[in-house]
Amino acid sequence: MLPFGNKGTRLAPDPTPVRHFIATILLFLASTAPARSDDPAPDSLSATAEWIALSPDSSALWVEGVAPDGHITLELKVADDTTVIAARETIASESHFSSLLRPTRLPHASYTVEITSGRDVLRIPVTHGTEEQRARYAALELAWFGEAFEQALSLTRELNRVHEDHLQKRDRETWDAWSREWKRRHDEMKKSLEKFRLARVVLARAPDYYQLVSSLCFAKTLHELYAAELGYREGELGGGETAEWAVALDEQFEVFQERRQPPSPADFDRWVKELGSEDCGVRERATRGLARAGEAARAAMEAESANPDPEVAARLAELIRRLETAK
Numbered sequence: 001m002l003p004f005g006n007k008g009t010r011l012a013p014d015p016t017p018v019r020h021f022i023a024t025i026l027l028f029l030a031s032t033a034p035a036r037s038d039d040p041a042p043d044s045l046s047a048t049a050e051w052i053a054l055s056p057d058s059s060a061l062w063v064e065g066v067a068p069d070g071h072i073t074l075e076l077k078v079a080d081d082t083t084v085i086a087a088r089e090t091i092a093s094e095s096h097f098s099s100l101l102r103p104t105r106l107p108h109a110s111y112t113v114e115i116t117s118g119r120d121v122l123r124i125p126v127t128h129g130t131e132e133q134r135a136r137y138a139a140l141e142l143a144w145f146g147e148a149f150e151q152a153l154s155l156t157r158e159l160n161r162v163h164e165d166h167l168q169k170r171d172r173e174t175w176d177a178w179s180r181e182w183k184r185r186h187d188e189m190k191k192s193l194e195k196f197r198l199a200r201v202v203l204a205r206a207p208d209y210y211q212l213v214s215s216l217c218f219a220k221t222l223h224e225l226y227a228a229e230l231g232y233r234e235g236e237l238g239g240g241e242t243a244e245w246a247v248a249l250d251e252q253f254e255v256f257q258e259r260r261q262p263p264s265p266a267d268f269d270r271w272v273k274e275l276g277s278e279d280c281g282v283r284e285r286a287t288r289g290l291a292r293a294g295e296a297a298r299a300a301m302e303a304e305s306a307n308p309d310p311e312v313a314a315r316l317a318e319l320i321r322r323l324e325t326a327k
Helices: 017-032 131-169 172-199 206-232 240-260 265-274 280-303 310-326
Strands: 046-055 058-066 070-078 084-092 096-101 110-117 120-127
Touching (some): 046 120, 058 120, 084 096, 131 206, 131 240, 172 206, 206 240, 240 280, 265 280
Antiparallel strands (some): 046 058
């Protein structure tokens, strides 16, 4: 089970990209956990614990589980020791509890989470790993992320392509046939992510993992939104609301990709050229890339500031103006 969240309804898209991303994360967190409201109250205590990264130099332990409603105490201890390095009190509500333990130091590699609910006490062993272990694992994880990211990107771009194609052809039968195959591939990708998560034994690049999973959840929501519009409009798909979600998802993937491999001067030059593309989507992606690069791309932008293409010149002028304003 992935950490965070409870069962909820789809979030409506927001006009700003930042809020789009927040909505994506919330939607992912809400959609990955099973419903609890109809479950019988548990008569025993059970929980899972998983390290997550709060920053490159800070990690925390997410603990989530089921217990009879009431007071819960959580303590993170050094394994085979009574030393408590982090503690938290919380409440089990509707048979569920969750909490974040944030130790200020992690002097050892092995720990125990001790959870107390009434007379029940549950102890969960957790391993944070040595620096050497984390570095070795990070190399393997980074390679896997590269492959998984490309699969996620391919799924989402194909979804957007078919959506645009349907806007022109209005062929509901073709959409339905394609939709079933897309869902199958999406589910396979999600299972791969879950299998990989369960194999994680030390903390390594956790933020990237959660961003990738939330991106896939976003893609699934986008697909459902397209399908809902098809039904609502009897096969005539609208474009305004779904287009906003598609742009936000594109931006999320772009940022994720740049975190894995920072853009180079060659990328800056390519983006400048793409400002004159006939494809509006390509122009917008190039503009966003240059805007994120900021000062690093200034030389490439200034070199083409007098470009004869008015579209290119206008976009570069605006990007350079923003750099000057930010000083």
